[in-house]
Amino acid sequence: MPRLFAPVSAVVLAAALALPASAMDLTELTEAERAQFRAEVRAYLMDNPQVIMEAVELLQSREAEAQAQADVNMVSDNAAAIFDDGYSWVGGNPEGDITLVEFLDYRCGYCKRAHGEVAKLLETDGNIRIIVKELPILGEDSVLASRFAIATKQVEGGDAYKAMNDALMAYSGSITVPAMRRIAETLDLDADAIEARMDSEEVTQEIAQTRALAQTLQISGTPTFVVHDEMLRGYLPYDQMRAIVDDKRG
Known part of the structure; x- marks a missing residue:
């Protein structure tokens, strides 16, 4: 039995993708397991393309929040000027x-x-x-x-x-x-x-x-x-x- 990938449900795969990188060490996978992982990811995204846009929107939101906080810090640091x-x-x-x-x-x-x-x-x-x-x-x-x-x-x-x-x-x-x-x-x-x-x-x-x-x-x-x-x-x-x-x- 493969160590990681029997057929993976969308829910399990989504959860895996949400984990921090440290929780899944892809360098430990065999070539066959890595190929299966890629195939599962591709299949999941093809079945659920909205996930890509959701991820992009989340990234943009986080970047906007980070920029806004950076701006607040810059304003505070340069208030006198x-x-x-x-x-x-x-x-x-x-x-x-x-x-x-x-x-x-x-x-x-x-x-x-x-x-x-x-x-x-x-x-x-x-x-x-x-x-x-x-x-x-x-x-x-x-x-x-x-x-x-x-x-x-x-x-x-x-x-x-x-x-x-x-x-x-x-x-x-x-x-x-x-x-x-x-x-x-x-x-x-x-x-x-x-x-x-x-x-x-x-x-x-x-x-x-x-x-x-x-x-x-x-x-x-x-x-x-x-x-x-x-x-x-x-x-x-x-x-x-x-x-x-x-x-x-x-």
Whole structure:
């Protein structure tokens, strides 16, 4: 009688497959037993193909859970740089009970879509603090726009930055210095001083620090949000943002 495989029922085989690897040492099997094992597995899967999808779904669920926990750990480990870096624009309610951090790029279509959703969230909830982090990752035009926006903040202050941020998110033309100067002039800002500041070390350093933080947080796309202790990668509509904020409040 073979040591392991007489005809194996589906229930027994499923149980065997669920065991940890240490509980079944396949190296101890003869070639004939190994061949029979393979045949039994194949037959079982052919009769029950849904098992493959169930296994894939379970793996994906476990990977998502692991990624979510890793994100929580990364947010905790880098809380000061995320929530209190000393240079990123802070808006909404500075004393709000929930902080929403957004990493954005002005050439990102999903960032433009998210901009309206975030604005709606802030309009309907007066207890949210928002932090904007400039993360230009879509080429030189993105860098140019971020430099102009950051220079606006450094030269003209937070209110001017908010106005420039809104304008650049709504803007759909070519990103050039003359185009951004026109936006600044429309907003009654000092375009000459802003342009003179664009290539300064202070602006360069801010972009570099945010990029370094994004790398640490394994952020590879925009928009990316941090809400309290959770990282949200990608565009979210208002309803999902609302539900997440409500959940964080418990």
